[in-house]
Amino acid sequence: MSKVMGLREALKRYVRDGSVLCLGGISLCRRPMAAAYEIIRLGIRDLHLIDIAPGMPQILLALAGSASVVEGCWHGYELFGHPYMWRNLVERGPKETGYRFNDESHYMLSLRFVAGWLGVPFIPTYTARGSDLWNPEFDNLWDLRGKRRKVAAKKFAVIENPFKEGELVRLLPAINPDVTIIHAQMAAPDGTTRILGAHFDDFVHAAAADHVIITCEQIVSRDTLAVNPEMNLIPSVYVDAVCQVPYGAHPGSCLGYYDYDPWFLNELVRVTREGERNPEVFKRWLEEWVLGVESHDAYLEKLGLRRLLALRADPALGYAPELPRRLHEMPPPP
Amino acid sequence: MSKVMGLREALKRYVRDGSVLCLGGISLCRRPMAAAYEIIRLGIRDLHLIDIAPGMPQILLALAGSASVVEGCWHGYELFGHPYMWRNLVERGPKETGYRFNDESHYMLSLRFVAGWLGVPFIPTYTARGSDLWNPEFDNLWDLRGKRRKVAAKKFAVIENPFKEGELVRLLPAINPDVTIIHAQMAAPDGTTRILGAHFDDFVHAAAADHVIITCEQIVSRDTLAVNPEMNLIPSVYVDAVCQVPYGAHPGSCLGYYDYDPWFLNELVRVTREGERNPEVFKRWLEEWVLGVESHDAYLEKLGLRRLLALRADPALGYAPELPRRLHEMPPPP
Amino acid sequence: MRCLHHHKEVKHVNGKADYTALEMMVVQASRMIRDGEVVFVGTGLPMIASMLAKYLHAPNAILCCEAGFWDSRFLHIPMTVGDSRWYVGSTWCAGQSYMFSLLQRRRIDLGFLGGAQVDKYGNINSTGVGVQLRDGYYVFGKRFEGSGGAADIASMANRVIIMMKHERRRFVERVDYITSPGWYVWLHDFKHGRGRVRLVPRWELGMWGGPEAVISTMGVMRFDEETKEMYVESYYAELGITPEDIKRNTSFDIKVDEAEPAEPPTERELELLREHIDPEHIFLRE
């Protein structure tokens, strides 16, 4: 029972306007960017985004107008620059923009996914005490609570620990996204997924979800993945669709296969920085690299073979050791 | 900073009379049997045993008089026979025997360890509704609650789900054993532990504990385990002691290294079955195989090379495919 | 660890059949497994039944066990829940917190259970009989192995099949201790203190799933859609069993009106069982 299908077909089948969507990976690494691009091309809107370590794809979906509700802890590009345009979006406020960003911390989100994985309704925590993340005045989803599907009835609750008199404990509601999309190195047609390197909590991202789409560098046979099964992160049961999308995490990295693309990232940050004054700059970029590109294959064609080869990982190390990385003095892109 | 030490030294350092002890593995597989034997030899008593899948080592500690409190879900030998003598111990009751067995289910215990791993005080669950496991009249630790260290203040609590009006949810208290002992295939001197095959929740067994002792078939270098680090289950931070104990799970199996010992298990079940009428039979066995044996090396000597070779695993399969297994018509032991 | 090995003691009933009651049970169980289902099996007959189903009508059924092995293609029959034989062909190696979370997330299609007692509502006791409070502690007249994962499976698998030796002391009006909940449970009311018990249907507790069939050494029982009481669907006629035998070996009043002779094993089923699945005759010996 093969779950192999095209990326567009998988997205059309599982992601709808208003879906609660989780995109795996962390920061600039192993993120399902091809899927994010395709969601923008499909014109899917009003997404509720939630994952443990949001960043590049979530920013793009926000700037492209695809997302309206985000429960997140961070948005940025690390060394490559600040989340320009996105910060303006947040500064203008939900009333004006229709875009809500609700702040939590990594561990708060992580625990909410753990609860989702386990199938329990909430989970206690001691984290971030004293932080304004727990400030009850700060809840940008207040008017959606009890109204919008899968927005928790409360941001959090406080109870007395029934096992320890007098101790107040904070409870966080579980998360069960409608769809989680994960980019992996390898997957089998039955959905078995192998991830090399740190898994960035992609197991709980997948296990908490109602549906899972895996995009992967390579589809391999089930029997290949039955060798050293300890290396497999996500079992077939969680997975609904397997899509072979080589370089599907570009411009981010995918351990063992390719490195991040510093030329592309520099450019992306540049157009969003300039886009703060002149949104046309970003619009042109979006048209050039996303909307005006027919598919991920066409995107890779446009990047060109020489660029993709320059990013290719050294198989022993997992990344491209000779990649130029001094961002202020990059040679021209290959 | 090597954590390598002898098994006896490790046990003397971390396990005391009254300790809360968790023994990893499941049923007859990859259980720290050498450690259980050594605990009996050291005369440690009044242990509070808790793990997700108790069985062979916990029965032995009960019959040897080392354990007095058990939170468990099951005790037995599967196909090899019933938990003779232990069932008598339970039938006679705590008042007479000083031994308490408190019933939970696999998932109840598993979730309590998950909570212990995460560092949260309790965890909700929907499991086992309608089962007498939740019967508030049945709690064999009632008079220890609030009195004995690390016995939870309550067996469970019921609250209204603060995120869903009118839904009652059961909460289980977290477990943090004083010491978890795990038998693994490989460990490095720094404590990094690799487990082949299903891990039987030994990660949460370790991560929930205050101290961890790893007994392993082979100590290998840290750099060996830095190849395919995805295969490593337990990181160094959790581990206090690493003890090289070949065949440390005998008479149980250890995937990739050896199979279970059907001759030994048949004999163990026989002496406990006969022990129900005549406790001397078991006492003699205990003297012969545990108390009267100086160390695990001596135990292996006593078993003999030919026996150990007969149990040796086929490296391609992970077990001994030619092992005689028709328990009622076994050939003589090699 | 839902251990069914007491079935090894079941004696072949002299009838016209060339197969045993154990083989018949395995065949009946196998036929209830649907293709593509995730089947949570313990050690013993359900494992063999699942392998048989995979050879025949359910090649895509996924076998998993509480120890954490996923979608095993074992070459030799495991004898214990964490048996290394499970490893062969598995595509995932997890532990109990992972496997049981699948139950709580309703991802397990079918679970098999055994036990020492079953009652008319499909409640199972695998903990002990003669439960009583003595000196404030609960004790048993006769203690068994305990729940293991049985209570979790019974409460959270999408459907459950029970396999039991058919004896009067095992098929009881009401189990002494509910290890694994069936359709109606005798619930101890948390709010109203000790001793207050009421009979509650599982759906009122927010539970899904429930026992679908009981496959015994004498026949196959199901539960009435309305009353949720056990009735006899079929009996092993070829093994010399009659509906009356079942009635006599059941200590509650069981309906046998609609009982029909069970469909016997095919030659192919018996060949697969004996020559391919359990050639060591570990489970299927007489």
Add this chain to the structure above:
Amino acid sequence: MRCLHHHKEVKHVNGKADYTALEMMVVQASRMIRDGEVVFVGTGLPMIASMLAKYLHAPNAILCCEAGFWDSRFLHIPMTVGDSRWYVGSTWCAGQSYMFSLLQRRRIDLGFLGGAQVDKYGNINSTGVGVQLRDGYYVFGKRFEGSGGAADIASMANRVIIMMKHERRRFVERVDYITSPGWYVWLHDFKHGRGRVRLVPRWELGMWGGPEAVISTMGVMRFDEETKEMYVESYYAELGITPEDIKRNTSFDIKVDEAEPAEPPTERELELLREHIDPEHIFLRE
């Protein structure tokens, strides 16, 4: 993802030194790392400081990051939190739920944090300034990247070291938004409704740990044992910094009485940094 790359804009202050303020910060941080410690680092200077410590006095320090890499021996400097360069030599590959559980279990000895604002009690703001409620929603005059794991680290690491660019607008009396709690926090009282705020010491909230030092581009600050207010321990004299410079670039009243010139980097430290640890000059460029 506690990003310190704004430090790349720090200009070399002309003094008599042949090293930069960034290098000085790294050296100061490195010296605070003890052998055998588990150090939770983000991308940037703390990572480099930890590697330097491992080359010198703390060979058994364990570097880990929120992405899940454990005890990495990277050969090239990671530029992002999940950078594949972290993989080299790692002995564990986990994810955030694992790494942060170590914090909650008090297993992380030392965490490093940066941010846009720090106040006298060591509270850090990396979320935004000019926070206000508008139309019922909270918004910011200027928004930053957000907490990431900073709030978790600040609240649960056994000790915390802060690294910041030293500017008046960054060293403030009270941060606009407490992303990461310091020694005293302005707490919104859950029980007494909107707007009720009181200053509470972290230990009253049951918290352990707390910020130990602030390493800025001008000097090293610590917190008074009694008052928990920030004071200047040392200043980068060789880089031309005076205690007065620090006072002028701090918008709260900061004690400088006990400030001493900071111990400069050794040749060995600079050589390791420049030639072995960051030869690509990714972080340490001027």
